[in-house]
Amino acid sequence: MAQKSDFLFDHKASHFFLPWICGLMVFIATLIVAGGVSVHNSLDLWQKGIAESLTIQIPTYNADGSPRNDAVYHDIETTLMITRTTPGVQGAVVLDDEQMQQLMAPWLGPDAVVSQLPLPKLIDVSVDSKNPPSLEQLKQDLTAQVPSAILDSHRIWLAELINFSNALLHLIGFILLLLFATTIITVVYTTKTALTIQEYVLSLVHMLGAKDWFIMHKYAWHHFKSALGGSLIGFILALPIILGITLFLRAVSGQIFQSSLSLSQWILLLFIPLATAFLAFLTTFHTVWKFLRKFL
């Protein structure tokens, strides 16, 4: 016999699409949000790098392949002197082999022997992020006194990358908005379809004296449970894909791309199915309320 709580619902006829639709929406939304969060994380990492430091390269070999020997140390001394006296620079140090190894690990792997490679000496310049030095002035000073020194232009291409990532984040936000709008519309139409199929039942229980609040609550709660079930399945199905992409990006890009999410970000992702189910609850509540107005 039907339970007291579900006698309003013909399970064979209606509410069939809602969990599927919600599941699909949550699956896509979870992937998009996870992607957006990764881009955001990477953006943070890059911006931090840009804001706080810059790098100067001193080549250890001439263009013809011959070693520069003592000239390297002379250039390093001069460069350190120039940078340390430039306003906005907090400090400058030459990276040792261990630091170089760490730096190159994302590209060359953790076991590369950097000392045997023809790598330039790198001077890490710490910058006052609130009052940064004039890069143009620094470049002019270096060109005048240490012609071999190369002020890394990564700030320029990284700034472009950051601009691109920012645009990507806005796009992701827009897609998410579209997705939520689609979810709302879908829930409204699924609810309306369910109500149309169930109009006979609704009309009868209304005539038997069921109060609007009772019917609205029953339907909204029923849709909440259906939507939550579908949404959680969509969320769970998205997890291995996020994990797979994270592992893939870690293998391909090393630490350049910050693809792994923090605990708070995982909790944020978990809000997607909950929010979708809550959205279904509110939408159903409102739709049923409007639907019942047509009865006396």
Place this chain on the structure above:
Amino acid sequence: MIQKDNLSPFIAEFNGVSLRYHKGPEILKDITFSLSPGSFHFMTGESGAGKTSLLSLLYLHLEPTKGRVHLLGQAVDMMSRATKAQIRRQIGVVFQDYRLLNHLNAFDNVALPLRLAGEKEADIKKHVSELLAWVGLEKQLKSYPEELSGGEQQRIAIARAVIHKPTLLLADEPTGNVDDIMAKRLLHLFLELNKLGTTVVVATHNSGLVQSFHFPQLHLSEGRLKIIPPSGTYSEMASKLFKREEK
């Protein structure tokens, strides 16, 4: 604050009520009558005379285009939606097309008004089982409407209408699909409820049934109502009924 003219001592009171669907012709024209508490009326008239429309006004499915309806003492046009729901719970309706829910079995269909009223499951089980046994469907408790004959569905519809002992019982052709013995048995059920104080209105084409029971008739003809007084006494009717049952 409730105005004095919003109240009525009658179970139902119609004053100059007319009804039309959209911009169509008037189905009911200037209907005025009242149903006293505990009364029993037949509603008669040709097909299309407006019987079902008048019943729809009585169970708050429609609102009049003109005039005023009072139900259970209150003016319908002044009722809130919550009050209307409360009033509906005191009305039992046997629909001509039964209106059973196909996804519920016989037991759950009959239990519907009690569940909507928030009755305890133990009480529901007891009362529904007893009533279904009374209408001869004790073996069909778990059968779904599609598995039952027209007559059996009609008995379930009647059981659902009376299970909560309504103040007003409205029946639209309640004996249309059952044999004479069952028709009389069902009418007997309505009489029993009527004796307990339920006001009953039975819309029927069955002139034999109307002749057998000496109750006033609400006769509809071309949308106009004429009240025909009973042609005998209650005791004459009762003796006729019980003699027939003995046979």
